Amino acid sequence: MVTVSGLTKCVDNGGEPLTILHENSFVVAAGETVAIVGASGSGKSTLLGLLAGLDLPSSGSVTLAGETLGSLGEDARAVLRGRLLGFVFQSFQLLPALNAIENVMLPLELAGTANARAEAEFWLERVGLSHRLRHYPKHLSGGEQQRVALARAFAPKPKLVLADEPTGNLDAATGHQIIELMFAINAESGTTLILVTHDDEIAARCARRLRMHAGRIEELG
Numbered sequence: 001m002v003t004v005s006g007l008t009k010c011v012d013n014g015g016e017p018l019t020i021l022h023e024n025s026f027v028v029a030a031g032e033t034v035a036i037v038g039a040s041g042s043g044k045s046t047l048l049g050l051l052a053g054l055d056l057p058s059s060g061s062v063t064l065a066g067e068t069l070g071s072l073g074e075d076a077r078a079v080l081r082g083r084l085l086g087f088v089f090q091s092f093q094l095l096p097a098l099n100a101i102e103n104v105m106l107p108l109e110l111a112g113t114a115n116a117r118a119e120a121e122f123w124l125e126r127v128g129l130s131h132r133l134r135h136y137p138k139h140l141s142g143g144e145q146q147r148v149a150l151a152r153a154f155a156p157k158p159k160l161v162l163a164d165e166p167t168g169n170l171d172a173a174t175g176h177q178i179i180e181l182m183f184a185i186n187a188e189s190g191t192t193l194i195l196v197t198h199d200d201e202i203a204a205r206c207a208r209r210l211r212m213h214a215g216r217i218e219e220l221g
Helices: 044-051 074-084 100-110 114-125 141-156 172-189
Strands: 002-013 016-028 033-037 059-064 083-091 161-165 190-194 208-213 217-220
Touching: 002 044, 002 083, 016 059, 044 059, 044 074, 044 161, 074 083, 083 141, 083 217, 100 114, 100 141, 114 141, 141 161, 141 172, 161 208
Parallel strands: 033 190, 033 208, 083 161, 161 190
Antiparallel strands: 002 016, 002 059, 208 217
């Protein structure tokens, strides 16, 4: 599903080059669950951005389902994201002007799903929010917003879900519920999951763990 080869990212740091990622290579098979752990500033979120094609590496390559991102233009990468990827963010990233069902319907409509409203209703029921269909994000708790985000991520049936600290803005009990729900849905869907987390207990739920340290990835046992 994912092949990373020699991935390096450098940025300009006040006229001096700063290397955030150093020649990282790894492969994630279809259906795998992979946790990426490491301290803040180690390069985890930069790596996720490169895996999603939101940014391009300084050198090296990312290939998703046979498509090398560096060979695609920005519009083509956006189309690929819509077709292959789902996202779960720490800050939920729901559109405030849309209610819960409209937030879930949006990626379905962009994908051309004919029965987008029915699909969105199904997924909101799956995450326990059938009573919140028409509530706007500002009227939802953090846990409810993340449930909407899970529904939005999985509804289009992506091949790969990228989750960046999905419990970072939640209390421990709510975060535990969200993680249980995310792993249950992921197992039902057979989706590939790459999860960035500081939480070793969450990371242990994944089949593989990778540690990012000073821009370099190493496999953990």
